[in-house]
Amino acid sequence: MSYPIKGEHLHKHFKKQVVLDDVSLTLQEGEIYGLIGPSGSGKTTLVRILLGLEKADSGKIELFERRPTLNAFRSLGYMAQSDALYNELSAYQNLEFFASIQGMHGKEKKQRILEVAKAVDLDQHLQKNVSNFSGGMKRRLSLAAALVHSPRLYLLDEPTVGLDPVIRRKLWTLFHYLKGKGATIIVTTHVMDEVAQCDRVGLLSTGRIIAEGAPKALTAQYGVSTVEDIFIAIEKEADGN
Amino acid sequence: MRNLFAMARRIIRQIVRDRRTLALLIIAPLLILTLVWYIFGAKTAEPKLAIIHYESSDYLSAFKKDDYQRMSALQARQALADKEIDAYIDLKNPVSVHLEGSDPSRNGLVMNKVQQSMQKIQQINVTSMKNQLTDVIKAEQKGMMVQQQTIRQMTEAMQRYAPGALAQIMQQAPKTSQPEEPKTPEKVSLDVSYLHGNDDLNTFDAFGPAMVGIFVFLFIFMIGGVSFLRERTTGTLDRLMASPIKNYQIIGGYMIGFGLFVIVQSFVLTCYIAYVLNIYNVGNLLDVLIIVFILSFSALSLSILLSTFASNELQMFQFIPLVIVPQVFLSGLFPIDTLPGWVRAVGNLMPIHYSTEALRNIMIRGTGFSGWWFDAAILILFSVVFMIINIFAIRRSRPVTD
Ligand SMILES: Nc1ncnc2c1ncn2[C@@H]1O[C@H](COP(=O)(O)OP(=O)(O)OP(=O)(O)O)[C@@H](O)[C@H]1O
Numbered sequence: 188m189s190y191p192i193k194g195e196h197l198h199k200h201f202k203k204q205v206v207l208d209d210v211s212l213t214l215q216e217g218e219i220y221g222l223i224g225p226s227g228s229g230k231t232t233l234v235r236i237l238l239g240l241e242k243a244d245s246g247k248i249e250l251f252e253r254r255p256t257l258n259a260f261r262s263l264g265y266m267a268q269s270d271a272l273y274n275e276l277s278a279y280q281n282l283e284f285f286a287s288i289q290g291m292h293g294k295e296k297k298q299r300i301l302e303v304a305k306a307v308d309l310d311q312h313l314q315k316n317v318s319n320f321s322g323g324m325k326r327r328l329s330l331a332a333a334l335v336h337s338p339r340l341y342l343l344d345e346p347t348v349g350l351d352p353v354i355r356r357k358l359w360t361l362f363h364y365l366k367g368k369g370a371t372i373i374v375t376t377h378v379m380d381e382v383a384q385c386d387r388v389g390l391l392s393t394g395r396i397i398a399e400g401a402p403k404a405l406t407a408q409y410g411v412s413t414v415e416d417i418f419i420a421i422e423k424e425a426d427g428n
Numbered sequence: 429m430r431n432l433f434a435m436a437r438r439i440i441r442q443i444v445r446d447r448r449t450l451a452l453l454i455i456a457p458l459l460i461l462t463l464v465w466y467i468f469g470a471k472t473a474e475p476k477l478a479i480i481h482y483e484s485s486d487y488l489s490a491f492k493k494d495d496y497q498r499m500s501a502l503q504a505r506q507a508l509a510d511k512e513i514d515a516y517i518d519l520k521n522p523v524s525v526h527l528e529g530s531d532p533s534r535n536g537l538v539m540n541k542v543q544q545s546m547q548k549i550q551q552i553n554v555t556s557m558k559n560q561l562t563d564v565i566k567a568e569q570k571g572m573m574v575q576q577q578t579i580r581q582m583t584e585a586m587q588r589y590a591p592g593a594l595a596q597i598m599q600q601a602p603k604t605s606q607p608e609e610p611k612t613p614e615k616v617s618l619d620v621s622y623l624h625g626n627d628d629l630n631t632f633d634a635f636g637p638a639m640v641g642i643f644v645f646l647f648i649f650m651i652g653g654v655s656f657l658r659e660r661t662t663g664t665l666d667r668l669m670a671s672p673i674k675n676y677q678i679i680g681g682y683m684i685g686f687g688l689f690v691i692v693q694s695f696v697l698t699c700y701i702a703y704v705l706n707i708y709n710v711g712n713l714l715d716v717l718i719i720v721f722i723l724s725f726s727a728l729s730l731s732i733l734l735s736t737f738a739s740n741e742l743q744m745f746q747f748i749p750l751v752i753v754p755q756v757f758l759s760g761l762f763p764i765d766t767l768p769g770w771v772r773a774v775g776n777l778m779p780i781h782y783s784t785e786a787l788r789n790i791m792i793r794g795t796g797f798s799g800w801w802f803d804a805a806i807l808i809l810f811s812v813v814f815m816i817i818n819i820f821a822i823r824r825s826r827p828v829t830d
């Protein structure tokens with residue numbers, strides 16, 4: 188078993204605020220890992236640190252069991268919490284650019300763009316300017332841009348926020364399909380029925396991973412019915428001590 | 429290499445699809461330069477003047493009717509108050525000038541004109557003095573003639589009655605030499621020649637090189653800075669950072685992508701000032717083009733660098749008073765020779781300073797490569813330094829890998 192991404196004893200603070208306090212996290216190949224936690228708990232920060240977009244105060248990061256290198260980024264698809272698209276360009280031109288800087292070219296690139304556009308239901312809108320896209324369309328295009336070079340590891344920061352239930356379900360089918368092809372996915376989310384579809388979840392609260400494991404096992408362990416309740420159960424536990 | 433071109437291609441597409449940016453980049457500098465050209469290049473207006481108390485004045489001939497209206501004192505005062513005239517001149521001795529006074533530049537024009545008339549007055553005075561002197565001399569000459577007559581009669585009388593005494597007197601008398609006719613002085617005229625330029629060179633022609641630099645710099649700075657800033661604020665830079673693209677490819681891509689439009693802009697602008705505005709230019713247009721082009725690159729690289737320190741568009745525009753305004757004042761538009769050393773040192777750090785120097789050499793002095801290579805080299809150095817700092821600044825966005 189190999190580890191596509193591994194973070195050990197990560198600490199991070201902004202000014203006086205401690206955002207990550209000794210977080211360790213290891214993804215296993217071919218799993219969907221859900222990172223959940225209240226707003227401001229440090230999910231985005233953790234993902235960015237794993238990616239190398241942010242420097243941790245201390246701790247160690249490995250990408251594909253090595254120190255991160257530019258080449259490792261070739262096998263990595265990142266979807267940020269903001270859409271991060273070029274509004275002046277058409278959807279096709281956006282995908283074309285992101286595919287190009289990932290080293291794709293020629294027919295293969297064209298084919299792949301059409302493929303991912305279909306996967307996120309945007310194949311009818313490829314020629315439209317992104318500035319004329321709806322919020323949900325932008326979200327999907329942003330996801331498509333993370334998929335376009337068929338990476339082995341996906342870091343998706345709230346990929347389904349602002350999407351309607353039908354599309355959301357479609358995207359999760361896509362995630363399972365990617366996983367089936369051997370990809371590893373780490374996804375942050377607030378939506379609880381998405382949490383249940385993850386192989387493992389990590390509960391992030393005030394900069395620490397307070398619980399980690401398969402959703403079913405976790406709910407059983409804490410004797411609660413939903414993962415959400417685990418936060419409350421742990422809080423109670425802490426108060427009891 | 430492929431990444432570099434992908435980057436450049438994307439920027440070109442972005443600008444082409446964004447008509448407003450395209451217009452701002454290429455047309456706006458032309459419009460503003462045209463405006464400036466009208467302001468500075470216009471023929472200076474003649475001041476409106478009047479004279480009063482002229483009826484009995486000897487000086488009336490110094491004040492031509494075309495230049496000076498004839499008015500009564502009351503009319504003149506009223507007209508001055510109503511700003512119908514800029515000044516009136518009271519010809520009653522001593523001559524006095526009354527100015528409207530609210531606009532220093534018009535005051536200057538008035539004084540210039542009045543000074544010319546005063547010179548004529550001086551001439552009138554001199555002529556009348558000369559005439560008076562001539563009269564005096566003539567009167568004296570008449571007196572002397574009478575005296576000579578008397579002396580001649582006395583001499584004749586003496587010759588007759590005491591020739592010995594006369595001979596003695598004649599011997600002792602100092603020899604008088606006949607005074608020479610005074611030469612009329614040659615008419616003095618000033619022969620003006622210009623080493624560079626000619627007297628047609630208007631204010632805009634002189635300012636032109638600086639203006640071209642300022643507006644090219646300003647617009648490239650705004651557009652380049654904002655577009656790179658957007659990359660940061662929309663998060664697309666993060667996406668780039670999470671891809672295998674190298675830092676120098678990002679900066680290089682920007683330079684190439686914008687470079688294309690900068691070439692077009694430089695070309696259009698140079699042709700415009702040369703053929704439409706007809707700005708004074710004795711140098712090679714190609715040299716002008718090269719300088720404008722190089723300057724644009726330093727503007728682009730500086731704007732990308734400064735966008736690193738801005739977190740939104742407003743903050744980017746806040747750099748304009750800091751970066752552009754000092755350049756306007758220290759770039760050679762105004763003489764800076766008398767400023768304290770440190771101010772001049774600051775001026776030496778400003779790209780527009782060098783472009784102005786180079787463009788002046790080319791356009792007004794008509795020098796070739798030897799006259800501008802140094803300034804061009806400094807501008808290129810600016811760009812290179814800014815670009816290198818840029819590449820390192822981006823590293824901050826991708827701290828983990830190298
Ligand atoms: N660049 C920064 N400078 C200062 N503070 C920051 C910065 N980035 C994040 N923070 C702080 O770190 C904390 C965690 O932020 P983060 O974005 O990781 O939360 P999150 O879990 O992703 O929240 P959400 O679910 O709302 O996206 C927040 O309190 C935030 O204010």
Ligand SMILES: [Mg+2]
Binds near residue numbers: 230232
């Ligand atoms: Mg977040």
